[in-house]
Amino acid sequence: MARKKKTNGNERARLMVAQETARIIVNQGIRDFGLAKKKAAERLGLRDRGSLPGNAEIEQAVSEHLQLFAGDSHTDLLNTLRQAALSAMEMLSPFTPRLVGPVLNGTADANSAVNLHVFADSAESVAHALDQRGLNYRPYERRLRSRRDRTETYAGFEFHHGEASVQATVFPVDGIRQAPISPVDGKPMRRADEKAVRELLQQQP
Numbered sequence: 001m002a003r004k005k006k007t008n009g010n011e012r013a014r015l016m017v018a019q020e021t022a023r024i025i026v027n028q029g030i031r032d033f034g035l036a037k038k039k040a041a042e043r044l045g046l047r048d049r050g051s052l053p054g055n056a057e058i059e060q061a062v063s064e065h066l067q068l069f070a071g072d073s074h075t076d077l078l079n080t081l082r083q084a085a086l087s088a089m090e091m092l093s094p095f096t097p098r099l100v101g102p103v104l105n106g107t108a109d110a111n112s113a114v115n116l117h118v119f120a121d122s123a124e125s126v127a128h129a130l131d132q133r134g135l136n137y138r139p140y141e142r143r144l145r146s147r148r149d150r151t152e153t154y155a156g157f158e159f160h161h162g163e164a165s166v167q168a169t170v171f172p173v174d175g176i177r178q179a180p181i182s183p184v185d186g187k188p189m190r191r192a193d194e195k196a197v198r199e200l201l202q203q204q205p
Contacts (some may be wrong), residue, residue: 002180014045015061018053020044022061024035029111033058035113055184060109078108079201085114086197091133091161092168095120098178098191104200105190113158113165117191123155123170135159142169144180147188152180 020040021033030036032056041052053061066074081103101115102108120126130137137159145151156169158180179188192200 013044014053016044016056017041017046018061019065021053021058022065025058025062026065026109028151029109031111033107037154038123051140052062059105059107059184062109063105066107066109074109076112076155078103079110080162080181081112081114081164082197082201084162084166085116086194086201088116088161088164088166088168089194089197092116092118092126092129095126095168095170096131096193097168097177099190099197100179104192104197113167114161116166116168117171117189118168119171119173119176121173126170127157130157130159134159137156140167145168145183146180147178 015036017040018200021036024030024036025033028036028178030039037052037058046052085103087098089099095118099115100116100117101111103114103133118126127137127139137157140153140156140158141153142156143151143153154169154171156167158165158167174189179191182189
C-alpha cells in the first residue's frame with residue numbers, strides 16, 4: 001500500500017511540474033523543454049527524478065494551458081501563424097517545404113516561430129532565393145537527431161514573413177524521405193505539406 005501511495009505522489013508531482021513547465025514555456029517564451037522543466041522543478045522544490053515529466057507530458061500540458069488560459073485568442077494566433085506558414089511555403093515551393101513543430105501541432109504561442117523543413121542541393125540556393133525576394137535573414141545552425149541515433153548539424157535561415165518569424169532548416173534533397181527524431185516523443189517528426197496546412201486552416205473555426 002505504501003508503494004502505491006508513493007507512486008500516486010510521484011504522479012501528482014509530475015503533473016505539477018508539467019503544469020508549471022507549461023506556464024514557463026508560454027509566459028517566458030522558453031522553447032527548451034529541459035531548461036523550462038529544470039526551472040519549474042526548482043521553483044516547486046521537486047528535484048527527484050521520479051517527479052520530472054517527460055517531454056510528451058510537457059507538450060500535453062502546454063496544449064491544455066493554452067486551451068484553458070488563451071481560448072479564442074490562441075485559436076486566432078494559431079490561424080495567423082498557419083497562414084504565414086502557408087504563404088512562406090508557397091514562396092519556398094521550389095524547395096518542397098514541410099511545416100513542423102508547435103505551429104503544426106497546435107502548441108504554438110506568441111513567442112513561437114514557424115518552423116519549416118526545406119530540401120535543396122545546398123543551403124546557398126535557399127539563401128539565394130531569399131535574396132531574390134529582398135528578405136533580410138539570419139543564418140543559424142540546428143542540431144537534430146537522425147533515426148540512426150546520430151546527431152547532425154543543418155544550416156537554416158530565419159526571416160520575418162507576414163506576421164511571423166519563419167525558421168527554414170535546410171536538408172539534403174533526399175532528406176524528405178526520413179524526418180529527424182522529435183525531442184518530444186522520440187519518434188520521427190510530423191511533417192505537413194502545403195495541402196495538409198490548407199486543410200488545417202479550413203478545419204479551424
